[in-house]
Amino acid sequence: MGAASQYGYLRPQPRIGIAVALSVAIHVGVVLGLVFWPAPKTTADTLREKAVITRLVKLGRELDKAHLPRLDSSVPAPAEETVNVNPHAQVSDEKRRKEEKQQRDQFAKLAAERIRRMMAKTTARGEMGTGSPDGSPNGDAAEASEGDVYLTHVYNYVRNNYVVPSIITEAERKTLAATIIIFLDADGKLNKMEFEKRSGNLHFDNALESAVKKATPFPAPPKTKRGEYRDQGIGLNFSVKSL
Amino acid sequence: MNRTPPSPRPPVAVCALVIAPALLVLTGARPYLDFTNPNFRPLPLALTDAVPVSVPEGDAKALKEMTAAAKTDLEISGLFKMLDPKSFIAKPETEGFDESAVKWQEWADTGAEALVKARVSAEKGTGKLSVHFRLFEVGPAKLGLEKSYSVPASDLRIAAHRFCNEVVKYFTGERGVFLTRIVFVRKQAGSETINVIDADGHNETVLVSNGAINLLPSWAPDGKSILYTSFINHNPDLYEYGFSSQISRVVSNHPGLNIGANYAPDGKKIALTLSRDDNSELYVIDKHGKVLQRLTNDWGIDSSAAWSPDGKRFAFVSTRSGNPHIYLMNADGSDQKRITFKGNYNQTPKWSPKGDKIAFTARDERNVFDIFLVDAANGDITRLTQDQGNNEEPSWSPNGRHVVFTSTRSGSSQIYLMNADGQNQRRISTGKGECATPSWGPYGSGTE
Numbered sequence: 001m002g003a004a005s006q007y008g009y010l011r012p013q014p015r016i017g018i019a020v021a022l023s024v025a026i027h028v029g030v031v032l033g034l035v036f037w038p039a040p041k042t043t044a045d046t047l048r049e050k051a052v053i054t055r056l057v058k059l060g061r062e063l064d065k066a067h068l069p070r071l072d073s074s075v076p077a078p079a080e081e082t083v084n085v086n087p088h089a090q091v092s093d094e095k096r097r098k099e100e101k102q103q104r105d106q107f108a109k110l111a112a113e114r115i116r117r118m119m120a121k122t123t124a125r126g127e128m129g130t131g132s133p134d135g136s137p138n139g140d141a142a143e144a145s146e147g148d149v150y151l152t153h154v155y156n157y158v159r160n161n162y163v164v165p166s167i168i169t170e171a172e173r174k175t176l177a178a179t180i181i182i183f184l185d186a187d188g189k190l191n192k193m194e195f196e197k198r199s200g201n202l203h204f205d206n207a208l209e210s211a212v213k214k215a216t217p218f219p220a221p222p223k224t225k226r227g228e229y230r231d232q233g234i235g236l237n238f239s240v241k242s243l
Numbered sequence: 244m245n246r247t248p249p250s251p252r253p254p255v256a257v258c259a260l261v262i263a264p265a266l267l268v269l270t271g272a273r274p275y276l277d278f279t280n281p282n283f284r285p286l287p288l289a290l291t292d293a294v295p296v297s298v299p300e301g302d303a304k305a306l307k308e309m310t311a312a313a314k315t316d317l318e319i320s321g322l323f324k325m326l327d328p329k330s331f332i333a334k335p336e337t338e339g340f341d342e343s344a345v346k347w348q349e350w351a352d353t354g355a356e357a358l359v360k361a362r363v364s365a366e367k368g369t370g371k372l373s374v375h376f377r378l379f380e381v382g383p384a385k386l387g388l389e390k391s392y393s394v395p396a397s398d399l400r401i402a403a404h405r406f407c408n409e410v411v412k413y414f415t416g417e418r419g420v421f422l423t424r425i426v427f428v429r430k431q432a433g434s435e436t437i438n439v440i441d442a443d444g445h446n447e448t449v450l451v452s453n454g455a456i457n458l459l460p461s462w463a464p465d466g467k468s469i470l471y472t473s474f475i476n477h478n479p480d481l482y483e484y485g486f487s488s489q490i491s492r493v494v495s496n497h498p499g500l501n502i503g504a505n506y507a508p509d510g511k512k513i514a515l516t517l518s519r520d521d522n523s524e525l526y527v528i529d530k531h532g533k534v535l536q537r538l539t540n541d542w543g544i545d546s547s548a549a550w551s552p553d554g555k556r557f558a559f560v561s562t563r564s565g566n567p568h569i570y571l572m573n574a575d576g577s578d579q580k581r582i583t584f585k586g587n588y589n590q591t592p593k594w595s596p597k598g599d600k601i602a603f604t605a606r607d608e609r610n611v612f613d614i615f616l617v618d619a620a621n622g623d624i625t626r627l628t629q630d631q632g633n634n635e636e637p638s639w640s641p642n643g644r645h646v647v648f649t650s651t652r653s654g655s656s657q658i659y660l661m662n663a664d665g666q667n668q669r670r671i672s673t674g675k676g677e678c679a680t681p682s683w684g685p686y687g688s689g690t691e
Contacts, residue, residue, distance in 0.1 A: 069625070164284070165322075240280075
């Protein structure tokens with residue numbers, strides 16, 4: 001019996017060798033993959049959890065295809081009044097915002113109830129698909145996670161306040177973009193916000209900050225998402241152009 | 244030979260190595276929401292009264308008119324919301340003119356994001372006034388723009404227009420239009436004269452008054468003359484009126500119609516409608532009336548040829564499909580194609596200076612005329628006016644930010660301005676009678 005058979009444990013183990021080779025290959029592969037994988041697609045598209053809200057045709061009488069389009073209101077609405085003419089109006093502004101929020105919440109409840117009733121009628125006739133009684137008229141998903149429902153609320157609150165100055169030029173309107181991260185307390189109050197990316201236009205960026213401040217406080221996040229929205233935050237991508 | 248079962252350790256380790264980083268990244272993921280198509284609001288701007296420094300008392304009225312002209316200009320721009328002076332917390336008359344004297348917080352508390360101040364003083368020995376304007380940005384608390392002009396008291400309005408043009412340029416990078424003019428037809432007591440007004444509606448002046456019917460004025464691209472059609476010789480012939488000579492000359496007097504004339508952007512050719520061969524067709528002529536080219540040849544009525552800003556295409560009206568609709572064609576008459584398929588009476592196309600939209604008048608299913616835009620690339624139609632009388636005959640400002648048009652919303656047909664998105668509609672014409680077919684002049688059509 002030779003030494004090799006006598007000290008079999010010293011003999012190279014082919015299976016371990018394969019495992020080691022495989023492990024090294026995979027390690028190398030993982031490292032190379034992390035280094036050379038196209039970064040924008042990986043981080044932006046794969047890892048970002050996007051709440052997609054698509055626009056649906058609004059409720060109304062169908063327009064004859066041969067007819068010219070009509071405006072929603074006869075006279076173009078004047079620009080929103082945003083001027084505070086009273087230097088001591090900060091407190092009353094806060095109060096007004098709370099009242100407006102209460103009105104919005106009340107309106108949302110009434111709207112949800114109306115949609116429930118409408119669904120009850122139309123579903124009976126088989127005219128409407130599945131969805132959620134608490135869903136957004138702008139939504140297009142049949143069902144949504146708890147987080148998606150909450151993000152739809154956040155979207156609607158911010159969208160209603162997304163107003164920017166008219167002085168932004170046509171050229172800038174094609175390119176301006178900024179991202180704000182908002183961090184929320186358990187009760188929906190804004191803990192902090194920070195720019196992940198500024199647009200470079202001071203008027204635009206100021207308008208975004210204003211939009212977020214006016215939109216808050218948000219409803220309290222669902223319990224399962226509170227830690228996430230407090231620590232990781234919610235990203236708000238703003239641009240002027242339509243998608 | 245016995246084979247040892249493969250050890251489970253390496254795969255587990257590999258899985259852990261692969262999955263762990265991914266988990267680490269995934270736990271750091273945050274949701275992102277996309278916001279597009281914001282609403283636009285005018286920038287709140289505080290315009291203070293000009294502060295006179297040793298200015299003759301007789302010029303006080305002109306000073307007030309200068310401030311009023313600036314206020315109107317800034318309102319017309321559609322960029323600003325003019326704050327009510329009654330809401331001002333700071334005292335502009337005593338605040339001072341320098342950056343260090345501006346009470347930024349008080350203006351911010353007023354809601355102002357921009358502040359315009361003016362100081363006027365008498366120049367020694369020239370009889371003129373020195374007008375000094377300053378624009379401050381309240382947010383960053385800085386002086387944004389300052390300009391000085393030396394003008395007689397009678398030209399204080401022009402100084403205001405000049406400065407407001409600069410303000411528009413400061414914020415948008417585009418030239419303001421407050422020193423341009425608008426020509427139109429004034430119908431009054433049996434006469435139809437060709438008149439001109441400043442872009443804010445002031446200084447109406449009669450250019451052509453010959454006792455005959457005069458129609459469809461349009462500017463030469465250099466702003467030094469206008470084309471118009473007149474029946475003064477009992478046939479609708481084409482004339483050109485020169486501002487410096489104040490004389491009209493015949494350009495085209497073919498039998499039948501010589502109407503709807505427009506200079507090419509280079510000012511070398513004129514497109515118009517002639518009916519010399521019985522049917523109304525579109526032609527290109529030179530400045531002396533010589534026919535260079537016939538553009539259309541079909542059984543329908545073709546009219547209202549509007550050059551694209553690069554001079555390579557036309558928008559025009561044709562009834563070849565039954566009702567009048569807007570068509571496009573190349574400048575040599577080739578590739579004629581219909582671009583509007585909605586509405587039942589579409590007319591008066593005018594190509595925007597930026598080249599992407601065509602404004603036109605359309606009669607809707609309620610038999611009311613309104614102003615619309617059609618996208619020159621894809622035919623998408625946008626409505627600008629609605630439910631306010633008949634709104635017709637649009638014409639673009641040279642920077643493409645505004646449209647002038649006529650409206651009967653107040654009873655008689657008057658001249659109105661609006662932003663290119665239909666917002667900020669306001670009447671600018673005054674006086675008796677009715678107004679028709681306004682044409683907004685190019686840069687250089689007023690006092691520059």
